[in-house]
Amino acid sequence: MPQILIRRFNRAGKSQISIFNDKNSMSGLTLENIDKNFGSVVAVCDVNLLLPDGQFVCFLGPSGCGKTTLLRLIAGLEKPSRGRILLDEEDITHIPAHKRNFGMVFQSLALFPHLTVGENVTYSLRVRKTGKTARRQRARELLDLVKLSGLIDRHISQLSGGQRQRVAMARALAIEPRLFLLDEPLSALDAKLREDMQLELRMLQQRLAVTTILVTHDQREAMTMSDLVVVMGPDNRVHQMGSPLEIYRNPADTFVADFIGTSNLLDGTCSGPRDVTVGGARLEISEMPDGMIPDTKVTVSVRPEEVHVLPGTEEGANRLHGSVSFVRDVGSSVEIYLDCNGLQIVSQSTPKGRPAVRQGDQATAVLPASACVVLRS
Amino acid sequence: MIGEKPKGLRAHLTLTYPALMLGIFFIVPFGLMAAVSFFHRQPGGFYIPGFELTNYKNLYTALFGRTLVFSLFVAGLSAAVCVSIGFPFTYFITRMKRRAQVVWLVLLMSVLSLSEVIVGFAWSLLLSRTAGLSNLFVWLGLMERAVAWYPGFMALLFGICYLAFPYTVLVLYPPLSRLDPALPEAAQTLGASPIRTFFTVVVGSLRNAIVAAFVMVFVFTLGAYLLPQILGRPRHWTLSVLITDAAIYQTNMPLSAAMAIFFMFVSLVLVALTMMIGKRKRIKTV
Amino acid sequence: MSKTLRNIFLGLVLFLLSGPLVVVSGVSLNAKKRLFFPPEGVSMRWYVELLTENSWLIPVKNSLTIAFTSSLLALSIALPLAYFLWRYRVFYARALFTLGISPFILPPVITALGFLSFWVTVGLYGQMAATIISHAIFFVTLPLVTISLGFESIDHEIVEAAETMGADSRMVFRTVIFPMVRPYMISGYAFAYVLSLNEYIVAYMVAGFTVETLPIKIFNSLRYGYTPVMASVTVVFVLLAALIFGLIGRFGDLPKLLGALNPENQ
Ligand SMILES: Nc1ncnc2c1ncn2[C@@H]1O[C@H](COP(=O)(O)OP(=O)(O)OP(=O)(O)O)[C@@H](O)[C@H]1O
Ligand SMILES: [Mg+2]
Numbered sequence: 001m002p003q004i005l006i007r008r009f010n011r012a013g014k015s016q017i018s019i020f021n022d023k024n025s026m027s028g029l030t031l032e033n034i035d036k037n038f039g040s041v042v043a044v045c046d047v048n049l050l051l052p053d054g055q056f057v058c059f060l061g062p063s064g065c066g067k068t069t070l071l072r073l074i075a076g077l078e079k080p081s082r083g084r085i086l087l088d089e090e091d092i093t094h095i096p097a098h099k100r101n102f103g104m105v106f107q108s109l110a111l112f113p114h115l116t117v118g119e120n121v122t123y124s125l126r127v128r129k130t131g132k133t134a135r136r137q138r139a140r141e142l143l144d145l146v147k148l149s150g151l152i153d154r155h156i157s158q159l160s161g162g163q164r165q166r167v168a169m170a171r172a173l174a175i176e177p178r179l180f181l182l183d184e185p186l187s188a189l190d191a192k193l194r195e196d197m198q199l200e201l202r203m204l205q206q207r208l209a210v211t212t213i214l215v216t217h218d219q220r221e222a223m224t225m226s227d228l229v230v231v232m233g234p235d236n237r238v239h240q241m242g243s244p245l246e247i248y249r250n251p252a253d254t255f256v257a258d259f260i261g262t263s264n265l266l267d268g269t270c271s272g273p274r275d276v277t278v279g280g281a282r283l284e285i286s287e288m289p290d291g292m293i294p295d296t297k298v299t300v301s302v303r304p305e306e307v308h309v310l311p312g313t314e315e316g317a318n319r320l321h322g323s324v325s326f327v328r329d330v331g332s333s334v335e336i337y338l339d340c341n342g343l344q345i346v347s348q349s350t351p352k353g354r355p356a357v358r359q360g361d362q363a364t365a366v367l368p369a370s371a372c373v374v375l376r377s
Numbered sequence: 378m379i380g381e382k383p384k385g386l387r388a389h390l391t392l393t394y395p396a397l398m399l400g401i402f403f404i405v406p407f408g409l410m411a412a413v414s415f416f417h418r419q420p421g422g423f424y425i426p427g428f429e430l431t432n433y434k435n436l437y438t439a440l441f442g443r444t445l446v447f448s449l450f451v452a453g454l455s456a457a458v459c460v461s462i463g464f465p466f467t468y469f470i471t472r473m474k475r476r477a478q479v480v481w482l483v484l485l486m487s488v489l490s491l492s493e494v495i496v497g498f499a500w501s502l503l504l505s506r507t508a509g510l511s512n513l514f515v516w517l518g519l520m521e522r523a524v525a526w527y528p529g530f531m532a533l534l535f536g537i538c539y540l541a542f543p544y545t546v547l548v549l550y551p552p553l554s555r556l557d558p559a560l561p562e563a564a565q566t567l568g569a570s571p572i573r574t575f576f577t578v579v580v581g582s583l584r585n586a587i588v589a590a591f592v593m594v595f596v597f598t599l600g601a602y603l604l605p606q607i608l609g610r611p612r613h614w615t616l617s618v619l620i621t622d623a624a625i626y627q628t629n630m631p632l633s634a635a636m637a638i639f640f641m642f643v644s645l646v647l648v649a650l651t652m653m654i655g656k657r658k659r660i661k662t663v
Numbered sequence: 664m665s666k667t668l669r670n671i672f673l674g675l676v677l678f679l680l681s682g683p684l685v686v687v688s689g690v691s692l693n694a695k696k697r698l699f700f701p702p703e704g705v706s707m708r709w710y711v712e713l714l715t716e717n718s719w720l721i722p723v724k725n726s727l728t729i730a731f732t733s734s735l736l737a738l739s740i741a742l743p744l745a746y747f748l749w750r751y752r753v754f755y756a757r758a759l760f761t762l763g764i765s766p767f768i769l770p771p772v773i774t775a776l777g778f779l780s781f782w783v784t785v786g787l788y789g790q791m792a793a794t795i796i797s798h799a800i801f802f803v804t805l806p807l808v809t810i811s812l813g814f815e816s817i818d819h820e821i822v823e824a825a826e827t828m829g830a831d832s833r834m835v836f837r838t839v840i841f842p843m844v845r846p847y848m849i850s851g852y853a854f855a856y857v858l859s860l861n862e863y864i865v866a867y868m869v870a871g872f873t874v875e876t877l878p879i880k881i882f883n884s885l886r887y888g889y890t891p892v893m894a895s896v897t898v899v900f901v902l903l904a905a906l907i908f909g910l911i912g913r914f915g916d917l918p919k920l921l922g923a924l925n926p927e928n929q
Pocket of ligand 1 (some may be wrong): 038041042044061062064066067068069070217
């Protein structure tokens with residue numbers, strides 16, 4: 001599904017991001033000016049999002065940034081303090097959770113301990129007064145879907161952690177939900193199982209083509225699984241939304257640049273339409289954000305793997321000079337820490353492309369124009 | 378849905394019935410009793426409403442004073458005995474396998490549920506000449522001939538402790554079973570013997586729970602009513618007996634109510650005092 | 664060394680706890696109308712008498728009726744209160760909860776005397792209804808505490824999960840909350856039932872002369888001449904209590920009901 005990414009800044013300088021599919025038919029979930037306060041605690045602040053159908057979306061951010069609250073607002077388990085929630089242009093803000101027909105997987109899984117696996121999985125059908133035989137039939141289908149065939153009559157206490165996870169997913173999918181919501185469902189699993197489940201979840205989502213929102217604070221999980229990532233910050237606002245690559249390559253601000261992967265964040269000033277001065281050196285920039293007049297304070301973000309290190313001192317644009325303060329070899333990659341007159345720059349390379357420098361050597365860091373992302377300070 | 382504020386009458390409807398029941402049948406009787414303690418006694422009937430302090434003045438007798446002191450003494454002593462046996466006992470139970478734990482708990486609950494009259498009867502048999510323990514000792518050659526060990530103070534103490542012991546265990550069970558098992562283990566890896574560990578780590582870290590248990594058991598044993606009559610002599614009768622007697626046999630409800638209120642007041646003060654001492658000690662040692 | 668010490672200690676406690684019961688069961692088997700231990704001759708006649716003599720049968724029936732209805736009443740008070748407290752954390756519900764557990768903490772004479780003043784004033788002194796209601800209030804603590812434990816064991820997310828799956832609040836109560844607290848209700852009922860069967864002073868104060876319960880009957884026989892029937896009644900009581908608590912221990916989570924936080928069975 002080809003999409004057009006539109007990114008624009010409104011007067012207040014806040015970015016409003018939305019993705020329309022090419023029919024421009026607004027089908028999907030819209031959050032408009034959503035605030036949520038618990039007493040004096042601000043849990044979610046001024047969120048505007050448009051999530052198109054069929055996508056796998058991740059809410060990513062540090063602990064306490066409001067991811068769970070946002071998901072619960074979408075599920076109808078909390079009422080927003082301000083703003084509207086629309087689904088296919090219908091206002092669902094005041095529709096209670098039990099009438100929304102969404103499927104949700106909770107962090108604690110929240111399986112019913114007094115019911116068997118089959119009864120858990122088809123609880124939503126029981127609520128909708130489906131007959132016993134039809135329910136059992138559907139339970140079988142669902143358990144096949146999550147590869148748990150044969151466990152239909154087990155009790156929840158007799159399942160392993162990974163099996164419970166699958167039961168919770170199957171249960172949320174029983175009525176073919178309009179939205180599939182998951183709140184850090186994988187965080188309790190060990191690393192190996194977690195990766196398996198990530199893959200399975202992604203395949204399941206693609207097979208069912210159900211719009212899915214996954215909350216996580218694990219950026220690797222978000223980057224590898226999703227079509228779209230919504231990054232939230234400690235100010236409980238949405239900082240950026242975009243494809244994982246887009247967010248990694250073009251972080252919207254210093255928080256995103258720092259939170260997603262590691263980044264060299266260098267303070268500087270705008271010195272021309274395509275120039276920034278950092279630590280006395282001139283950096284050419286391929287793409288400048290709009291409205292940058294000279295002398296604006298900016299931050300330049302460069303990913304460590306984009307930084308090349310050359311031995312000796314080499315003059316030229318986009319080059320900073322300094323001494324090697326530390327070399328860290330972790331086998332699969334080599335990190336070189338350069339001290340350039342107080343500015344610390346990290347470079348990462350493969351063992352093959354390892355520069356011929358050692359601790360204490362003079363060296364040059366090359367920051368390619370295309371890799372420098374300029375952010376307002 | 379959970380943890381929100383109840384809205385409107387419908388939400389409160391759930392609470393109405395329990396509130397009414399507890400209000401009418403607990404608060405009202407309690408208030409009434411407090412009121413009756415100021416009423417005028419009507420010989421032959423129950424009482425005439427009024428306000429006088431006569432009943433409280435009538436408490437000032439040697440009998441009442443002696444009985445009060447004796448009641449508190451017996452309760453304190455048996456609570457001390459129960460807690461000092463019950464604490465290590467509960468500790469052992471909580472370290473057992475689940476199945477063994479359940480068996481012990483079933484036994485304790487069964488004993489706990491026994492009526493005071495049954496406990497009194499059972500102990501009076503156990504301490505009697507014809508069917509008692511002394512027969513066993515005679516048979517073992519430890520004694521010349523069987524004797525009756527009741528009524529008497531020791532018999533009463535045994536009976537009350539038997540009554541209160543399961544209750545003590547029940548009060549101590551939650552804090553002890555929640556005690557982090559790593560705590561005693563850590564002490565042992567540091568070289569403390571099991572007995573030393575028990576006294577330093579287990580007793581030490583649960584001092585508050587012990588004080589609380591003592592207070593609870595103390596109040597519980599204050600309620601002993603039948604045992605003093607079955608296992609003790611008349612001079613061993615407790616305040617509970619006196620209060621009931623005044624109410625039922627002398628039909629002097631105002632006096633009996635005054636005694637009950639005074640009794641409650643004294644026990645509350647003692648409980649508060651014990652708690653305060655417990656707290657002070659903690660601050661000193663910490 | 665310390666292990667032996669521990670076992671000796673536990674053995675001693677076991678001996679002291681069961682000693683009186685052993686003697687009583689022995690005495691209940693005496694062939695003659697004498698209280699001897701070990702019994703002289705073995706017979707079941709005292710058990711037969713318990714079930715045939717009206718002087719014993721009536722108290723048995725009274726006690727069973729009172730225990731059955733009063734614990735039901737106690738349950739009906741405790742369930743909505745515990746539910747409300749779990750669902751809405753408001754101070755007046757908490758205050759009511761404290762009120763509900765105080766009859767069990769005060770010396771029973773005081774509560775009993777309160778009931779006496781009340782029933783005399785209301786004019787129901789000496790009626791079985793008075794005993795039933797008094798017992799219900801006196802023992803409401805037990806179902807209240809157990810049912811509250813049951814509610815605490817329901818994670819809030821479980822309720823929310825049911826909601827996202829389409830259950831309205833009535834449905835949630837019927838299909839999730841109620842089935843999950845049911846075992847706790849049964850235990851609470853059983854606790855109240857057994858203790859009501861054994862209760863003396865409240866029953867005595869409220870209607871001791873007209874509604875004779877078993878404990879009252881036993882005490883009266885204790886005063887006015889011993890009979891081995893008392894021993895057989897005691898044995899029946901102990902067995903009944905052991906049976907009920909044994910069932911709770913077998914099918915319920917007794918350690919948890921008594922306040923342990925053990926994830927051992929998971
Ligand atoms: N019911 C509530 N009452 C009061 N404050 C709340 C409540 N729920 C959340 N908060 C607060 O709102 C903020 C956002 O919480 P939220 O649970 O959404 O964070 P989160 O991003 O999911 O964090 P985590 O990654 O730790 O799960 C936090 O400061 C939290 O303390
Ligand atoms: Mg969260």
